[in-house]
Amino acid sequence: MGDIGEGVEGSSLSSFADDTSVSLPVTNAEEVSSLQKDLDTVYAWAASNNMQFNEGKFEMVRHGQKLNLKNETKLYTEGGQKISALPHAKCLGASLSEDCSFHHHICQVITRAKGMAGWVLRTFSTREPNTMLTLWKTLIQPLLDYYSQLLAKQQYCTS
Incomplete structure (x- = not known):
């Protein structure tokens, strides 16, 4: 290669x-x-x-x-x-749009993070703070942090 x-x-x-x-x-x-x-x-x-x-x-x-x-x-x-x-098309994990914005990518990230948060809340009955924090840091925060520096100046999706 x-x-x-x-x-x-x-x-x-x-x-x-x-x-x-x-x-x-x-x-x-x-x-x-x-x-x-x-x-x-x-x-x-x-x-x-x-x-x-x-x-x-x-x-x-x-x-x-x-x-x-x-x-x-x-x-x-x-x-x-x-x-x-x-x-828009995906390139190395980021969705690039023809209008040069990351709006579509941000909406996808938010949707995935909400879905994962919903899964965590449905799957784990405990609401103990340490468990919830561990689940957040392991499963949800990485979805939000990926490309966060690139997206920092973009307008966030409201839907």
């Missing part, structure tokens, strides 16, 4: 465990071609290393004001499937 980025010229490639992302600021059609070329380079690397990507998991988030560029350009997987443009 250490050489997966060799040959990628214009794009930024990052990998963590079994996740890989390829990104490039695109302001014109030539840069779209450059991004597709870099994707094709990664696909060739996968083929030469006897590896396959799960094309069903390919996601693309588009940022910016140029609606015609966003609407008219397309990127493709190795198998020729069009990569879907989504309003």
Whole structure:
């Protein structure tokens, strides 16, 4: 995996465990071609290393004001499937949105934390402070703390 980025010229490639992302600021059609070329380079690397990507998991988030560029350009997987443009996609545990906010991510975190708190309250009949504190620190607080520095300046979800 250490050489997966060799040959990628214009794009930024990052990998963590079994996740890989390829990104490039695109302001014109030539840069779209450059991004597709870099994707094709990664696909060739996968083929030469006897590896396959799960094309069903390919996601693309588009940022910016140029609606015609966003609407008219397309990127493709190795198998020729069009990569879907989504309003938000997950990257290394954070949900990135096309409006460059973390609103969707914050709402997901709050929903997971509320769900876990509900599970704790339904599962454990004791309300002894030390037990509740241990459960909070072990099961709920890590959900809230993950990416907390990144999200510190964002507006919180009220729903």
